[in-house]
Amino acid sequence: MYSSKENVNILTSLLLKGGITKAVVCPGSRNSPIVHNLCACPGIACYPVTDERSAAFVALGMTLAENEPVAVCVTSGSALLNTAPAVAEACYQNRPLIILSADRPAQWIDQQDGQTIHQQGALAPHVRKSVTLPEPHDDEERWYCNRLVNEALDACMLEGGGPVHINVPVSEPLSGYGTLQLPDERRILLHRSVADAARVSDMAADFFCGEKPMIVLGQMIPEVVGESLEDIEALRRVAVVLQEKLADDDLRPAQPIDEVLESIGDDTSYRPDHLIYIGGTVVSKRLRHFLRKCACRMSVTVNERGDCCDTFMHATDILQGAPEEVLALLAREAKGVERKAFTDRWERAFDRAAAVRRNFRPDYSQLAAVKAFHEKMQAEDIDGELFYANSSAVRLGNIFSNQYLYVNRGVNGIEGTLSTAVGYALARQDEEDVYCVIGDLSFFYDQNALWNEQLPPNLSILLLNNGGGGIFRQLPGLERSPYRDSAIAAGHTASAEGICQAYGLVYLSARNGQELSRALDSFFHAEEGPVLLEVFTRPEADARVLKDYYQSF
Known part of the structure; x- marks a missing residue:
């Protein structure tokens, strides 16, 4: 019989799956559920030591x-x-020592409760990883608990090994032992280097044996994407490859990923059974939710640091390696692989969605403005790098752009987009134009980027101003709050015209479709720069047009 504490049982199950066969246990009441479980496991030999200082050296x-x-x-x-x-x-000898500490519930820290201190991070900087497990109340918290233990166990064995700390809050009562068997926990296996070509080859063989193989490419720098274009194209012939314009440097229309997901609904025939996720973040919330419903038999996450990044909640393997190297190895293994019906099904869905997108004629709105911006760039073959702000702006860019999008998606904050574009333009002012597409909150928050005596003339800014955070009108439920527009969405009546006068930018504006068309012509063909085009729209129209767009699929 095992403890009734769920986080303790998850931990114990994963210790067994992680190959832990020995544990040194120290006395105490708060850690008694953990000690009980370790002693009850037939696969773990326990060695009682009373003094904790000595016990840790014994384990070493x-x-x-x-x-x-x-x-x-x-x-x-x-x-x-x-x-x-x-x-x-252990840190300086690179020894794989796992410190398991019981803890009091967080609400009792600093409340003069016995044996209660700040335990998270207490062993820094000498541990490779320090995690505090939740006491789960639902499936998401159970997944989180599982993931944290996997992260710690993998970190313990990385680069020769090292100590890690797993902190386990345990609420009273402590002494329930009514669990008949441990849960069958998912162990996420870390493969430490893509240099192990044989292992990658075996993994690729397993992947291509799936009836419904899918590869998702997250954000990558354009140089990496450019180096991998041929490999990506080779993989596209035998698997579904999903990539937003944060991971696509080929001059072609953006994949209508959200549009397809909107059209297929809960049709399980589009769900992959084998998945490989390479690169950084993806913008699409629909895609993340879709893949979290897909309990794939094989789900591999690839990143250069070997981080346990379980974005889609079903990871089976972590592969440490550079995206371009992994893509090259996968493409090599794809030679001779037979194309599956699953790939054809997705390709037909993409074709249908792309046709609807081409024929959609939006009313005047931010969506119409971004569509017109990209259509003019493409029709006149205008060159330039694109920097997009987060929130609504980058989502619109992912609909209409046919080229790579720079976006600060690591943290996904509203700050810094304009400054990042200014920095890039400064570095490349003798080589190429830079276009920054940005929403009003992001722009005004970062307006000091223009307070620059060397503001580059090759910078052009398309400012989408609908008087606040327009995306908040698209989030279900917020309409019930009377404070949505004034406080949550930060409603305002500000304009960038005065800022442009102060910092010497050419200022253009548009308030309807006809003005937008004329202003875009001046925007792209201004004789001097930098230049800013402020497009004024109404948030109600922006939300309605975007809703109409997705309902057309």
């Missing part, structure tokens, strides 16, 4: 003897601090 000695990770379990409070000398030694 075991790692030296067996060259395998060893756990040491302590109770809450100063017991954890007593492991610090051994942890520091």
Whole structure:
């Protein structure tokens, strides 16, 4: 029988799957559920040691003897601090030591409750990873608990090995032991280097054996994408490859990913059974939600640091490697692979959605403005790099752009887009034009980017001003708040005209379709720069037109 504490059972199950066969256990009441489970596991040998300082060094000695990770379990409070000398030694010897500490619930920290200190991060900087497990109440928190333990176990074995800290809050009562068996937890396997070509080859073979293989490409720098264009094209012939314009440097229309997902609804025939996710973030919330519903038999995440990034919540493997190297290896293994009906099904869906997109004629709105901006660039073959702000702007760019989009998607904040574009334009002012498409809140928040004596003339700014955070009108439920427009969406009546006068930018504006058409012509053919075109729209119209667009699929 095992503990009734769910986070303790998840931890125990993953320790077993992680190959932990030895644990040094110390006395205490708060850690008693963990000690009980470790002792109850037939696959783990437990060694009781009363003094925590000594116990941690005992565990260290075991790692030296067996060259395998060893756990040491302590109770809450100063017991954890007593492991610090051994942890520091393990750090500099690169030994795989796993510190398991029981903790009091967070609400009792600093409340003069017994054996209660700040335990998260208490062993920094000498541990490779420090995690605090939740006490799960739903499936998402169970997934989070699983992921954190996987992250810690993988970090323990990276680059020769090192100590990690897993902190486990346990609420009273502590002594329930009514669980018959441990949960069958998902172990996310880390493959530490793509240089192991044989392992990647085996993984690729498994992937291409799937009936419904899919590759998702997240944000990557254009140089990486450019280097991988031929490999991506080779993979597209045998698998579904999804890529937004943050990961596509080929001059072709953006994939209508959101449009297809809107049209297929809950049709499970479009769900992959084998998935590989390469690169950084994806913008599409629809895509993330769609893939979280897909319990793939194989779900591999590829990143250069080997981070346990489980965006779609079903990862089976983490592959440490550079995106371009992995894409090249996959493309090599794809030779001779037979094309699946799944790939054809998605291709037909893309063709249908692309036709609807081409024929959609939006009313005057931000969507219409971005559409007109890109259509003019493409019709007149205008060259230039594109910088997009977050929130609504980049989502519109992902609909209409036919070229790569720069966007600060690492954190997805509204700050810094204009400054980033200015910096790029400064560095390339003798080589290429830079176009920044930005919403009003992002622009006014970052307007000091224009307070620059060397403001580059090759910078052009398309400012989408609808008097506030327009995306908040698209989020269901917020309409019930009387404070949505004034406080949540930061409604305003500001214009950029005065800012342009102050900093010497050419100022253009548009308030309807006819003015937009004329202003875009001046915008792209201004004899001097920098230049800013402010497009004024109404948030109600922006929300309605975007809704109409997706309802047309």
